[in-house]
Amino acid sequence: QSALQRDLEWISKVRVNTQAVLKRAQQIQGQKTPKKQWQAAWLLKAVTCIDLTTLAGDDTPSNVHRLCLKAIQPVRYDLLRKMDMHDKGITTAAVCVYPSRVADAVKSLKAANSSLPVASVATGFPAGQTPLETRLQEVRMAVADGATEIDIVINRTLALTGQWEAMYDEIRQFREACGDAHMKTILAIGELGTFTNVYKASMVAMMAGSDFIKTSTGKEAVNATYPVAIVMVRAIRDYLLCTGHKIYHHVTGQYAAYHELPMA
Structure with a gap:
């Protein structure tokens, strides 16, 4: 065996x-949940763990491009500045798409000079x-x-x-x-x-x-x-x-x- x-x-x-x-x-x-600045810190951490995803039947190269830009800057700059996190490179963990849209995502991220990973179902x-x-x-x-x-x-x-x-x-x-x-x-x-x-x-x-x-x-x-x-x-x-x-x-x-x- x-x-x-x-x-x-x-x-x-x-x-x-x-x-x-x-x-x-x-x-x-x-259990109790964090409050105030600790809550903000955990929420920001959660953003960096997200695979920002589009898995829709009407996905197009332009939809994927917008998704990639959102993944590169998922939180508004003014909010990051208030938290003194504007220069920390906060992004999502990855962009996730269907196999047929992988090339579109790779192209968009490369054009934006981003090394963000591309995930595919x-x-x-x-x-x-x-x-x-x-x-x-x-x-x-x-x-x-x-x-x-x-x-x-x-x-x-x-x-x-x-x-x-x-x-x-x-x-x-x-x-x-x-x-x-x-x-x-x-x-x-x-x-x-x-x-x-x-x-x-x-x-x-x-x-x-x-x-x-x-x-x-x-x-x-x-x-x-x-x-x-x-x-x-x-x-x-x-x-x-x-x-x-x-x-x-x-x-x-x-x-x-x-x-x-x-x-x-």
């Missing part, structure tokens, strides 16, 4: 304590239901056009039917197609059914080479919740303890209004 098979066998036996997760989520939501986003070779080709095309971050989506059918090795194999192929580009694996948590499936999908995605695990496509009815975040972050912690390798958590959608978010 290979090491991979042993790991997958262990993952298949994992069960998440739902009541414990819900209790912890309630405790987090009851791929692998049959948002459903992940296209043939595997088509999904792989999407990744290769986006990378060839200049994307340095690729947001892949898992095939939810594999998770819902417990085909964890098949999911691992698909994600490994996406990892290879990404080359040097960072790979974010979107779990689409609103379609996974249980916390246990979220944990298992998180672990498989990390084992297969993901740099980030991401809550959702933004297209599902449920995109992010406190309990799901706890499960995903716990999986990241467990993976770090087992391997020494740090993976990152990316949220799509919103948990709540900013004034309800605890900073712990």
Whole structure:
């Protein structure tokens, strides 16, 4: 039995304590939030973590160009000056577009003399239901056009039917197609059914080479919740303890209004 098979066998036996997760989520939501200048500092930090995104059917080169300019200067200059942050180079983390618009984003950012990364969704986003070779080709095309971050989506059918090795194999192929580009694996948590499936999908995605695990496509009815975040972050912690390798958590959608978010 290979090491991979042993790991997958262990993952298949994992069960998440739902009541414990819900209790912890309630405790987090009851914590105090930062005020005044500390609140402003956290909000500004949040801006720098955003992938400014357009994933619309009517995207055009001009839409993408405007998005890139907004990503380069996401906060009004007068506000930054009041906070004495006008010379700190505040930008979003990246610009995110469909594969067909990657070249437009790269061109716009280059013209603006910006090194901001271009991210691209791929692998049959948002459903992940296209043939595997088509999904792989999407990744290769986006990378060839200049994307340095690729947001892949898992095939939810594999998770819902417990085909964890098949999911691992698909994600490994996406990892290879990404080359040097960072790979974010979107779990689409609103379609996974249980916390246990979220944990298992998180672990498989990390084992297969993901740099980030991401809550959702933004297209599902449920995109992010406190309990799901706890499960995903716990999986990241467990993976770090087992391997020494740090993976990152990316949220799509919103948990709540900013004034309800605890900073712990």
